[in-house]
Amino acid sequence: SQKIEQNSEALNIQEGKTATLTCNYTNYSPAYLQWYRQDPGRGPVFLLLIRENEKEKRKERLKVTFDTTLKQSLFHITASQPADSATYLCALSGGYNKLIFGAGTRLAVHP
Amino acid sequence: EAGVAQSPRYKIIEKRQSVAFWCNPISGHATLYWYQQILGQGPKLLIQFQNNGVVDDSQLPKDRFSAERLKGVDSTLKIQPAKLEDSAVYLCASSLLVPGTAGNTIYFGEGSWLTVV
Numbered sequence: 001s002q003k004i005e006q007n008s009e010a011l012n013i014q015e016g017k018t019a020t021l022t023c024n025y026t027n028y029s030p031a032y033l034q035w036y037r038q039d040p041g042r043g044p045v046f047l048l049l050i051r052e053n054e055k056e057k058r059k060e061r062l063k064v065t066f067d068t069t070l071k072q073s074l075f076h077i078t079a080s081q082p083a084d085s086a087t088y089l090c091a092l093s094g095g096y097n098k099l100i101f102g103a104g105t106r107l108a109v110h111p
Numbered sequence: 112e113a114g115v116a117q118s119p120r121y122k123i124i125e126k127r128q129s130v131a132f133w134c135n136p137i138s139g140h141a142t143l144y145w146y147q148q149i150l151g152q153g154p155k156l157l158i159q160f161q162n163n164g165v166v167d168d169s170q171l172p173k174d175r176f177s178a179e180r181l182k183g184v185d186s187t188l189k190i191q192p193a194k195l196e197d198s199a200v201y202l203c204a205s206s207l208l209v210p211g212t213a214g215n216t217i218y219f220g221e222g223s224w225l226t227v228v
Binding site: 004006034041042043044045046049089091098099100101102103104 | 115146151152153154155156159166167202204216217218219220221222
């Protein structure tokens with residue numbers, strides 16, 4: 001069956017370091033992959049989209065990679081700040097603009 | 112630009128009671144989604160509308176959940192009768208689906224928090 005896996009354990013890092021979050025998937029060939037940020041008590045907010053024919057995408061301090069051979073996406077936040085603390089969700093296309101979400105990884109950036 | 116509006120924000124009901132959630136998507140967005148998010152999990156798609164037609168409701172428990180999107184704008188999600196395991200956040204989202212364009216951004220509302228006791 002189709003599966004999307006994100007690290008269930010929280011990632012704790014020091015301010016200024018680079019945070020790297022992982023999204024792995026199986027039995028799946030998504031046309032694109034998206035990353036969302038979710039703060040407690042709020043709905044997810046779109047961050048970045050990367051298509052299957054793209055290796056890397058950047059936006060300010062964010063970088064996403066997409067390896068369709070490894071079936072993996074990495075999400076990087078450089079020069080991390082306490083305000084980056086949130087849960088980050090990976091979502092894969094499931095056809096007709098349908099998105100299937102992973103469980104998310106909680107990031108805590110400490111001053 | 113106004114975002115996706117949802118109400119009520121919070122609801123507590125007893126099991127076997129009914130509840131309804133309302134959603135008003137971003138103006139002009141043809142696609143509307145209802146997701147269920149249980150604490151500690153990612154959002155799970157319940158139903159997807161394209162205008163006022165259903166595109167995908169494969170994960171909607173149809174014996175107790177129903178949804179409609181009248182006139183292709185607002186939508187209502189109903190649960191009747193509710194079970195304890197329905198306790199979750201119900202997220203409404205919308206997107207501007209452009210035919211032939213992959214990867215439209217999905218905009219979420221703040222969610223309706225349901226507790227079934």
